[in-house]
């Protein structure tokens with residue numbers, strides 16, 4: 190088993206934190222995104238979409254999409270369950286993880302890509318789209334703040350994949366200096382607690 194990843198990228202980080210929470214260590218192959226290693230023919234045989242991370246199993250099956258990789262490990266290594274256990278928990282985790290991904294992590298990534306032109310060698314860069322995406326992330330953050338005012342973690346009492354998604358999005362937004370309201374009280378308190386978990390250290 191091998192994980193093809195870029196540890197510094199948001200989705201690489203998402204899987205790394207998840208694996209650390211589970212106490213799983215597997216061999217990794219670092220992919221240099223800047224140099225376009227993810228676009229090479231060899232990599233595309235593992236993921237035709239040319240994105241990291243990709244998990245390659247012993248039998249050669251390749252699983253791309255960070256949430257799909259995390260789900261695989263949640264089932265294979267039960268404790269702690271990070272996608273919930275009961276029907277209700279699983280639905281809440283799915284809801285909050287999708288909200289965190291679609292309404293925050295993705296717009297933050299789009300803002301980065303289209304405002305910096307970081308991948309201008311491989312995609313059209315549309316600064317207006319970058320601004321609109323940053324605006325979406327800015328407007329959504331207060332909704333997460335409201336949720337975290339009434340709940341210890343995003344999906345309920347337990348720490349889950351939804352917290353990893355939002356925290357990784359926030360860490361990436363901070364590092365890349367996106368213009369967002371970082372001082373929201375509940376998000377700030379929650380972020381301090383979550384990002385100081387050992388799994389976020391590397």
Ligand SMILES: N[C@@H](CCC(=O)N[C@@H](CS)C(=O)NCC(=O)O)C(=O)O
Pocket residue numbers: 198199200201222227239240241242253254255256308311
């Ligand atoms: N939905 C995918 C997104 C994967 C993705 O966009 N990965 C980025 C790094 S965070 C990437 O490979 N970028 C390289 C590129 O766009 O060329 C997932 O959850 O894994």
